[in-house]
Amino acid sequence: MTPLLDVRNIAKRYGARIGCADVSFDLYPGEVMGIVGESGSGKSTLLNCLAGHLEPDAGEVLFDTRAEGPRDTVTMSEPERRMLARTDWAFVHQNARDGLRMGVSAGGNVGERLMAVGARHYGQIREQALDWLERVEIAPDRIDDRPSAFSGGMQQRLQIARNLVTGPRLVFMDEPTGGLDVSVQARLLDLLRGLVRQMGLSAIIVTHDLAVVRLLADRLMVMKSGRVVETGLTDQVLDDPQHAYTQLLVSSVLQV
Amino acid sequence: MTDLNQYNFAYLDEQTKRMIRRALLKALAIPGYQVPFASREMPMPYGWGTGGVQVSAACLTPEDRFKVIDQGADDTTNAVSIRKFFERTAGVETTERTAEATVIQTRHRIPEEPLGEGQILVYQVPIPEPLRFLEPRETETRKMHALEEYGLMHVKLYEDIARHGKIATSYAYPVKVQGRYVMDPSPIPKFDNPKMEMAAIQLFGAGREQRIYAVPPYTSVVSLDFEDHPFEASKVDQPCALCGAGDTYLDEVIMDDEGGRMFVCSDTDYCATRRAEGHLGALGVPAEDSAA
Numbered sequence A: 001m002t003p004l005l006d007v008r009n010i011a012k013r014y015g016a017r018i019g020c021a022d023v024s025f026d027l028y029p030g031e032v033m034g035i036v037g038e039s040g041s042g043k044s045t046l047l048n049c050l051a052g053h054l055e056p057d058a059g060e061v062l063f064d065t066r067a068e069g070p071r072d073t074v075t076m077s078e079p080e081r082r083m084l085a086r087t088d089w090a091f092v093h094q095n096a097r098d099g100l101r102m103g104v105s106a107g108g109n110v111g112e113r114l115m116a117v118g119a120r121h122y123g124q125i126r127e128q129a130l131d132w133l134e135r136v137e138i139a140p141d142r143i144d145d146r147p148s149a150f151s152g153g154m155q156q157r158l159q160i161a162r163n164l165v166t167g168p169r170l171v172f173m174d175e176p177t178g179g180l181d182v183s184v185q186a187r188l189l190d191l192l193r194g195l196v197r198q199m200g201l202s203a204i205i206v207t208h209d210l211a212v213v214r215l216l217a218d219r220l221m222v223m224k225s226g227r228v229v230e231t232g233l234t235d236q237v238l239d240d241p242q243h244a245y246t247q248l249l250v251s252s253v254l255q256v
Numbered sequence B: 001m002t003d004l005n006q007y008n009f010a011y012l013d014e015q016t017k018r019m020i021r022r023a024l025l026k027a028l029a030i031p032g033y034q035v036p037f038a039s040r041e042m043p044m045p046y047g048w049g050t051g052g053v054q055v056s057a058a059c060l061t062p063e064d065r066f067k068v069i070d071q072g073a074d075d076t077t078n079a080v081s082i083r084k085f086f087e088r089t090a091g092v093e094t095t096e097r098t099a100e101a102t103v104i105q106t107r108h109r110i111p112e113e114p115l116g117e118g119q120i121l122v123y124q125v126p127i128p129e130p131l132r133f134l135e136p137r138e139t140e141t142r143k144m145h146a147l148e149e150y151g152l153m154h155v156k157l158y159e160d161i162a163r164h165g166k167i168a169t170s171y172a173y174p175v176k177v178q179g180r181y182v183m184d185p186s187p188i189p190k191f192d193n194p195k196m197e198m199a200a201i202q203l204f205g206a207g208r209e210q211r212i213y214a215v216p217p218y219t220s221v222v223s224l225d226f227e228d229h230p231f232e233a234s235k236v237d238q239p240c241a242l243c244g245a246g247d248t249y250l251d252e253v254i255m256d257d258e259g260g261r262m263f264v265c266s267d268t269d270y271c272a273t274r275r276a277e278g279h280l281g282a283l284g285v286p287a288e289d290s291a292a
């Protein structure tokens, strides 16, 4: 079986400082990979390199494209990469405002990706938007409201709907529950877990919150100072951490 | 204004005109693509169509006959000023007759009478970027044009329908040119959009924003829409009160203090020509009586 994503020796420096270095891993269809670490561990840099937002200094990111099989997204042309970004990929930002159009209605936000790939039937676009609002537990009568009128949790759910509406094959998530109240986080996590299971999503989730990966991730990579210090099945890593840093991370969660 | 006579033909120096002509040729070669140009200060405010004036200046030759319309009318302050400007600086003949003009500068309308080969229509453009409404970043809109990422235009139309039940955009209605670039046709009424597939050359000048774009003759110009909300070149469902024309774009005119109103052709030359030919609307008077 061809991996959906085959990451080889990704490195990114900021001057003398290491953003991330020597990161390699595979992601198979239907798998969710969690990347954990403290802020400054390089996990966000890595995610941005994988999603094409940052150009790595070295390494390959081979994505199994529909048409041509594995292609290195680092060296492909910008138009091809942007095409992937609005079709087969999705990116959920920590701050919903970065991932939504605040001046556009909820329906327009969800419909944008559909229209970007050629949907030209208003009634059908609206129907799909309604369906997705329902799936992320937003009342249908909010479809014409702007996200600025939504709570933080609703905005994040809207961002998820907007990203998943075209059935992306790979979803990047950057701290999807960050900045939300604990009770709101719990609801969002339940929702995400449901969607991941129903849709068989392949995803890479970056977070500092071990509860998030415990619920969502099949496998885990622990990063420290730009490098991966431990990888394995999520339960294995969390229940029996081998690296001293992972042990510290896990115990600090237990203390909370 | 008297010392305008000391300026070069059509006010601009030859080097500037060459620069603008190069931009125009590039614009014609890539229909609908916005070409940057170094807009010059003109002796009039930006709102008066300095972009259009510079394009006209670069196109005019001493043999041309020049017409200026503002919302369809030849006699507004704006139209009269621009016409006088070129009478003085270029000494070209001017006319109010669409058929007789070789260069027509316009704000907000396309003449009703079909334009032919050999004519140039110059549009004054306030905001050339059709994507500006939803994407304020210039670097990003350029990329979207380059990569043909136009989904956002339909988001704008979607929002229209969601809010108003139909596409309420009635001016500056976005079009796709020759199947490639999405273009703002300037604030003409959408009634005029179908006319943009024409035999004449169409040039667009945005002075403040320093952009020129063009539609060559016989180029396809398609108004964006949805399958279930097709584009409609709508107008008021009435004939012109003066000439009786049923197929022209109408302006609403208040007649008296009691709120009396009538709808008349916005294209004053077209309306007058029809009346001269004997066409009469409900409130019209024969042409010789209204000659003043």
Ligand SMILES: [Zn+2]
Pocket: B240, B241, B242, B243, B244, B245, B248, B264, B265, B270, B271, B272, B274
């Ligand atoms: Zn009339």
